[in-house]
Amino acid sequence: MIPIPAFLVLAGILFGIGAVGFLVRRNVLVALMSIELMLNAINLTFVAFNRSFPNQHTGQVISFFVIAIAAAEAAVGLAIVLSFFRLRKTVRSDSADLLKN
Amino acid sequence: MAQADLLERIYFGLCAVLAVAGAIGTVAFPNPIRGALSLLFSIVAIAGLYLQLHAPFLAAIQLIVYAGAVVVLFLFVIMLIGPDAIPPKDSRALVARVTGGIAGTAISLLVIMVLSRKTFPRIAPIQAAYGSVESIGELLFTDYLVPFEVSSFLLMVAIVGAVAVARGKQPDPQLTKKPDADVAPAAEERGAS
Numbered sequence: 001m002i003p004i005p006a007f008l009v010l011a012g013i014l015f016g017i018g019a020v021g022f023l024v025r026r027n028v029l030v031a032l033m034s035i036e037l038m039l040n041a042i043n044l045t046f047v048a049f050n051r052s053f054p055n056q057h058t059g060q061v062i063s064f065f066v067i068a069i070a071a072a073e074a075a076v077g078l079a080i081v082l083s084f085f086r087l088r089k090t091v092r093s094d095s096a097d098l099l100k101n
Numbered sequence: 102m103a104q105a106d107l108l109e110r111i112y113f114g115l116c117a118v119l120a121v122a123g124a125i126g127t128v129a130f131p132n133p134i135r136g137a138l139s140l141l142f143s144i145v146a147i148a149g150l151y152l153q154l155h156a157p158f159l160a161a162i163q164l165i166v167y168a169g170a171v172v173v174l175f176l177f178v179i180m181l182i183g184p185d186a187i188p189p190k191d192s193r194a195l196v197a198r199v200t201g202g203i204a205g206t207a208i209s210l211l212v213i214m215v216l217s218r219k220t221f222p223r224i225a226p227i228q229a230a231y232g233s234v235e236s237i238g239e240l241l242f243t244d245y246l247v248p249f250e251v252s253s254f255l256l257m258v259a260i261v262g263a264v265a266v267a268r269g270k271q272p273d274p275q276l277t278k279k280p281d282a283d284v285a286p287a288a289e290e291r292g293a294s
Contacts, residue, residue: 016213034128079266086269089185
């Protein structure tokens, strides 16, 4: 049997990679993918915790909802990226500075 | 029994290595197409971990929604954007990026430290119905009916919003005029030749 903390630590590592990627990369597409990575890591913790309390399914159901919301978020986020790209002809998040002055 | 345990460990190790490698690739590849394919690897590996945690329904949903829809959507958008999806290197905001990297690493180390505490409950024995489609479906349509319906409404709003945002502001006259404008010169050329 694999102990639950192994899954949790793995989820923490995945979340950390996603968080660092989101903060360091300036490509909007990569930032969105990093968000997906973090959401996946959180889902993994929900499912792993649920494995410790197998008389209910709350964690798995919450994971289900997170997946649904993440799909909606990806669709809207990519639509915004496309719109942003039409405006500035680049996907660098530094170029989103129309409100700066 | 010992052999089954060893197999389980090998399976977990394989999925974990694949998930972490895919995550690093997602973040590190300069080309977002490679990033999206690395994300696919990571997602498939996490689906494998769901299977190991007795969540076959979630593993299937993960493969259908993430691998089948979200990654494909990412690839569509990257290919729609074309070569500009790899912006040229420039060192603006380098301080902010380095600070962000350090802060992110610190926070994630903290998260890993908290998650690796030994006080978390151990694996408990399970019933046969745990994680099955029947039990989760029953829960979704009884206890979680309202969130389920609200999320369906939210998905619909997201679809409409995504179409509205991605379509951009095109004036209606242009939309209706354009076919005529395209047809007319072609007709003239044909007449001239």
